[in-house]
Amino acid sequence: MPQNIKAHLFVILASFLVGxxxxxxxxxxxTIxxxxxxxxxxxxxxxxLAPFILLIKKYRVKIFSTFKRTMIMSFFYSSYFIGMFKALETTSALNTGAIYTLxxxxxxxxxxxxxxxxISSKQYMVYAFGIIGTCIVVFKGNLELFLAFSLNKGDFIFLFSIILMTLYSITSKYFYKKDDELLVVVFMTLIGGCIWMAISxxxxxxxxxxxxxxxxxxLNIGYLTIFTTLFTVFLYQSANVVLGPKKVMAYVYLNPAFVAIIAFIIDKTTMNFFTTIGILISAIATIILLKSK
Incomplete structure (x- = not known):
């Protein structure tokens, strides 16, 4: 399978897991x-992941050479989560969902x-198109909810948080070297995350x-640990190296769609007409951004 196609499949799988x-x-x-x-x-x-890294020499020897770079990457990654949690103390999930589209x-x-x-003027229009489509999904096509949207302290905290997530995506590509072992980068990013979270x-x-x-x-934490921490860090890092952060982040517009689909499968939550339209708009915007050079 071509590396480019594999990278796209990795992002789709990661987006589904995040959903x-x-x-x-x-x-x-x-709970806590x-x-x-x-x-x-x-x-x-x-x-x-530790046994796979520590017991294999070619991985073990790369630990110290990647430590400094992954500490920077994990700082942005961990800080995003900290900012998100602090933001949700004074804002709603609806607001964060709308801001996340940026x-x-x-x-x-x-x-x-x-x-x-x-970035061409056409691409800026596509970004706006994607934001509109995703917001339709987030607000479920409810105009009253959209008009009631207003920024508060928590929203500004989350706005800063998504800037940190953007920097994580950028640094994961920028600091990756050709002779790096991907599994070691993932492992050291997680170790860095442990350090920054402990400090917080x-x-x-x-x-x-x-x-x-x-x-x-x-059991729920087990899902988050294996599928949306270990797997997604690996999948996103792999895709970032091949596609670059700009194309990987284009899939963000599909996140609400994945959430809606999973909610339908698990909880039989139905999607209204406007939600379906919003998903289609987001999908079109994502495809256009992915096809751009």
């Missing part, structure tokens, strides 16, 4: 602090300065409280 994480995360809401849950996810994912545009703009990539626990004085988790909670 499932929204539903699983909702079931964990109110989200920062504590994320630290647990990073630790478990690191422990799963990531492809921000990534495109950042790519101009870092990778000298050109101390700074924000957040208790672990892992003893409060029941069997169902642990």
């Amino acid at each position: 499932g994480s929204f539903i699983v995360t909702d079931k964990l809401t109110g 602090d989200p920062i504590s849950i994320t630290l647990l996810r990073f630790i478990l994912a690191s422990l799963i 990531i492809p545009l921000l990534t495109g703009i950042a790519s101009i300065f870092v990778f000298k990539q050109y 626990l101390i700074v924000f004085d957040v208790p672990l409280e892992w003893e409060k988790l029941n069997t169902t909670n642990l």
Whole structure:
């Protein structure tokens, strides 16, 4: 299979897994602090990957050479989650869903300065088209919900958070070297995530409280650990190296669509006419961005 096609399939799979994480995360809401849950996810994912890295010499010798670069990458990755959790204390998931649609545009703009990539006026129109389509899905075609949308303190925090996510996407491409071992980069990114999350626990004085988790909670965390931490970091990093962050982030417009489809499969949640139209608009915008050079 051509490397380019494989990279696109990786992003689609990662987006689908992330879509499932929204539903699983909702079931964990109110158990323990989200920062504590994320630290647990990073630790478990690191422990799963550790034997493969430490027991194989070609991977083991690459640990120290990638440490500094992955600490920078993991700083942006971890800070995004911290910012998102803090934002949700004073804003709604609806607002964050709308603001999240800015990531492809921000990534495109950042790519101009870092990778000298050109953005045409047509592409700016496609970004706007994608934002509109995704917002239709987020607000479920409800005009009253859209008109009631207003920015608050939490929204500005989340806006800063998506800038951090954009920087993670950019640095994961920028700092990757041809002689790097992808599994080591993923492992060290997770280790860096553990370090930054542990620091945030101390700074924000957040208790672990892992003893409060029941069997169902642990199963949900298991999904988040294996599929939306370990797998997605690997899949996104692999795709970023081949496609570049601009095209990888174009798939963000499809995230609400994946959530809606998974919710329909699991909970039989139906999609109204406007949601379906929004998904089609988002899909068209994504395809156009992916076909652009």
